[in-house]
Amino acid sequence: MNIHRIIFTVFVCAAAMLSAVEPVQWLEDEDLGEFCLLGQYDSGIKKTKARKNVLDMPIKINGCVYEHGVGMHVFPKKTWVGDFFPGGKAKRFEVKFGLDDRSGENASAVLNIYADEKLVASSGVVRKGWSAKEMSVDLKGVLVLSIEVKDGGAFNYSVYADLADAAFVMEDGAKLLASPESFSRQLGVLTPADDGKPRINGPALYGVRPKKQLLYRVPVSGERPMKIAVEGLPEGTYFDEKRQQLRGVTPARKGDYPLVIRAKNAKGETKREFLLKVGDKIGLTPPMGWNSWNASSMWVEDARVRKMADAAVELGLADHGWQYLVIDDGWACALSSAEVHGGPVEKCVGRPRDDNGNILPNSKFPDMKALSDYVHDKGLKFGIYSSPGPKTCAGLEGSWKNEWRDARRFIVWGVDYLKYDACSYGAGDSRGFSEGRYQKLLPYMMMGKAIQEGDRDVFFSISSQADLYVDAFQRCRANSQRITSDVFNCWPLVRRSMVAERYYWMNTEPGQWCDPDMLVLQASGPKRGHRMTPNEFYTHVSLWCLYSAPLMMGFPLDKATPLTLSMLTNDEVLEVNQDPLGLCAALIQTPGRDEVWAKPMSDGSIAAGLVNMGYVERKVKFCFKMAGMRGKWRVRDLWRQKDEGVFENCYEVSIPGHATQLVRIWPEEGAKFADDVLDIRDFAWMRLVEEERPLKPGADGCVPCAERREAMKMK
Numbered sequence: 001m002n003i004h005r006i007i008f009t010v011f012v013c014a015a016a017m018l019s020a021v022e023p024v025q026w027l028e029d030e031d032l033g034e035f036c037l038l039g040q041y042d043s044g045i046k047k048t049k050a051r052k053n054v055l056d057m058p059i060k061i062n063g064c065v066y067e068h069g070v071g072m073h074v075f076p077k078k079t080w081v082g083d084f085f086p087g088g089k090a091k092r093f094e095v096k097f098g099l100d101d102r103s104g105e106n107a108s109a110v111l112n113i114y115a116d117e118k119l120v121a122s123s124g125v126v127r128k129g130w131s132a133k134e135m136s137v138d139l140k141g142v143l144v145l146s147i148e149v150k151d152g153g154a155f156n157y158s159v160y161a162d163l164a165d166a167a168f169v170m171e172d173g174a175k176l177l178a179s180p181e182s183f184s185r186q187l188g189v190l191t192p193a194d195d196g197k198p199r200i201n202g203p204a205l206y207g208v209r210p211k212k213q214l215l216y217r218v219p220v221s222g223e224r225p226m227k228i229a230v231e232g233l234p235e236g237t238y239f240d241e242k243r244q245q246l247r248g249v250t251p252a253r254k255g256d257y258p259l260v261i262r263a264k265n266a267k268g269e270t271k272r273e274f275l276l277k278v279g280d281k282i283g284l285t286p287p288m289g290w291n292s293w294n295a296s297s298m299w300v301e302d303a304r305v306r307k308m309a310d311a312a313v314e315l316g317l318a319d320h321g322w323q324y325l326v327i328d329d330g331w332a333c334a335l336s337s338a339e340v341h342g343g344p345v346e347k348c349v350g351r352p353r354d355d356n357g358n359i360l361p362n363s364k365f366p367d368m369k370a371l372s373d374y375v376h377d378k379g380l381k382f383g384i385y386s387s388p389g390p391k392t393c394a395g396l397e398g399s400w401k402n403e404w405r406d407a408r409r410f411i412v413w414g415v416d417y418l419k420y421d422a423c424s425y426g427a428g429d430s431r432g433f434s435e436g437r438y439q440k441l442l443p444y445m446m447m448g449k450a451i452q453e454g455d456r457d458v459f460f461s462i463s464s465q466a467d468l469y470v471d472a473f474q475r476c477r478a479n480s481q482r483i484t485s486d487v488f489n490c491w492p493l494v495r496r497s498m499v500a501e502r503y504y505w506m507n508t509e510p511g512q513w514c515d516p517d518m519l520v521l522q523a524s525g526p527k528r529g530h531r532m533t534p535n536e537f538y539t540h541v542s543l544w545c546l547y548s549a550p551l552m553m554g555f556p557l558d559k560a561t562p563l564t565l566s567m568l569t570n571d572e573v574l575e576v577n578q579d580p581l582g583l584c585a586a587l588i589q590t591p592g593r594d595e596v597w598a599k600p601m602s603d604g605s606i607a608a609g610l611v612n613m614g615y616v617e618r619k620v621k622f623c624f625k626m627a628g629m630r631g632k633w634r635v636r637d638l639w640r641q642k643d644e645g646v647f648e649n650c651y652e653v654s655i656p657g658h659a660t661q662l663v664r665i666w667p668e669e670g671a672k673f674a675d676d677v678l679d680i681r682d683f684a685w686m687r688l689v690e691e692e693r694p695l696k697p698g699a700d701g702c703v704p705c706a707e708r709r710e711a712m713k714m715k
């Protein structure tokens, strides 16, 4: 280092230390252990560090060492997002942003800073070897500061960014808040208490294939004892009263079999028509159930699944339509511990297959068939997980080149649902298909066919790492496809799903559901500053119902709070999800600040969600003309199950921060749609066209993929 360099360095580093003299609240003192990551989780991502770079060494940018700061791993194509809550009590936020000297060559990154969701500062692309970029953001009156760090374009796994000297300069004595709950009134339990009367819940129809085992729980809520009966069942099928389940073997003849369900208890009686549709399609309404991943990840085991099955019944969830119990990753074996990512590694190591190539579970699941019998005996359905690649996302045995063998095994085990997750598959397939698209879909096509060859109907839930292949629904017989990477209990991820659904809603129809991942209504995933508020939970459930998304509970059922349970047993809300028309809501008004999502329902009504995207309570308006609706409309508040009245032109309501008002709207006499409106979602189409978003699959069949990913980056 020559003398000029030394003088320059001393000058820059001294400047860097000046702001540390002021009384500040350091960013590193916040809980950054688990942050909100936009992009598929990857086990290679190193944990964010306080006062150190991500390699646990002193923070050093272009030769300057900083005592304070936060070091993070900027993974390619992932975005680190942190929300912090000055609550109007901070003067400014300061940071010196740069690439740590330990980063790989050419490492680059970008820091964006948002004040109350508006972009107020951006570092631009910053490269390794550059001095830290000093940034200062005025925070007067600002409630929420969001920090976003992403890669600067160079594909590099050693991008280590430092937010050196990052600090909030606070007003006297003020502290950052731990959550945004105080910015707005928070909603409590809204679902009215159960009056004990019998109510037949769940969808109005159920699709089965001919000559398959029938398993459908008839969900009826209300006081017990209760007498439930089902009339009109085709030969070979019956209603099993103990398990509250339709059972037997479905008819060979395709067609509609109208049934009548009756329920009676001390409080009253009721009946409901129900259609058993024997045909080629299953999953005619989105699946509802529990999935083990977000609750138990690699610690999933037999006893835990049994406990969840018990809970689903005991908590009454099964009486509101929650039927599936799905074991996610973590049940299969890996040959060596080096392959396993996370969890009780030693328990996952073992022979993945027996001498005949049959897949073996590990010691956590001594008898898979006995477990599925247990779940079925509870009147529920049983699901499992595998991968089209050689390895699952956690590094355990996948089904690649064993599709038929594994499908047969799953059928023997009594599987009703298969989640088929793309990890480790993607480089194409060596089995002779040369065209890119078929290479990508081939293993899904094989499993999709194989799994339907048995005597069971298996709901086939696929994930190709969040890219949707429109023709995979048909070609692979997929019933659902993931459209986002993993969702954890963190608001930016729900917001990201909302952006994804803007581009995907048109691909949803009965039997083919777009899957924005699980319901994360309990503490799981990112901690402080990210755990969703009650209002955000209401938005999460309202939107997933409007999206006709698979509803898989991604949290431990035995720990569900009264608020969570009240939300999951609100039948008028669930009806929006289970509507037989099976459409997905579109964003019909105002992307960005306050959003209105709406979809047509099978009875001619409209379900709509008015979302307050801000942190503070305010009025949100749905003007009917945005959906081509003319005249007077009757509005019902679905969470409170209460009529709101009749409205003309607009419906306006005050909504707490980040909450959603979910309503159903029926036409009053004389109300109609404008002549040129075929579907209330036409306007959403038009907006996308105006934005020139590519709506057609690209050459590889993926919609729209590169463009969508770009669009989904945080605004």
Ligand code: GLA
Pocket: 041, 293, 328, 329, 392, 393, 394, 421, 463, 485, 486
């Ligand atoms: C991926 C999926 C998750 C879960 C894990 C299991 O990340 O997106 O839903 O299945 O793999 O390893």
